Amino acid sequence: MQFEFNSAEPIYRQVAEQIEDAIASGGFEEGQQIPSTTEVSKEFHINPATVLKGMNIAVSKQLIEKRRGLGMFVTSGAQGRILAAKRDSFYEEFVVNLVKEARNLNISEDDLLALVKRGYDQ
Template identity: 55%
Template sequence: MQFEFDQTEPIYQQIADQLEDMIFTGLLKEGEQAPSTTQLSQELHINPATVLKGMRQLVDRGLLEKHRGLGMFVAAGAQAKIVETRKDAFYENYIKSLLEEAGKLGITEEHLIELIKRGYQDGNIKG
């Protein structure tokens, strides 16, 4: 399991984000046990409380479940929750600003749809 850290966010947030990515990409599958707090803290040389804080975020979001005495497991439906959350964020972070800029440029809905279709046809989007 590979984690990479930078200086832009707190480490606990980076742990939560990277575990979420592992669930999203299927590296951690639903029903599968997540790495333990102890295991991660030893491998990454960070405080166990820091790891636990990141993992608690995923528990609070319903992506991980605690099984007393066994550890944390990826919750059923976790990947679908992540997809929905990311779709909402995509709308908020990209689509709204795209529509705002299109409005400033006088691009109609029909023209914008044509531009998006052209992007798919040009092979810019895998989908």
């Protein structure tokens, strides 16, 4: 985990994003215990309440679950849910705009697909 303490983005959101990214990349596997609030707060010198707030975001997204007396664990299906959400976001943020711009430039669907394939081939 790495945090940008001078960033405009709050630390608790960075905690939530770091957990989400670690699950998406397989750094934290489904069923695996993640570091405790205390461990993260001590290692990175962050207030435990701030870390807990970030972890609670991940809990609310059903990415991790609290097991009383044991800690926090990655939920079943968490990686798939994250990747599906990222794909949806990718479509909304990039593909929609790409197609719109292609239409503005009179690029046909076939030509656009050829350009995308060329990008993959490079």
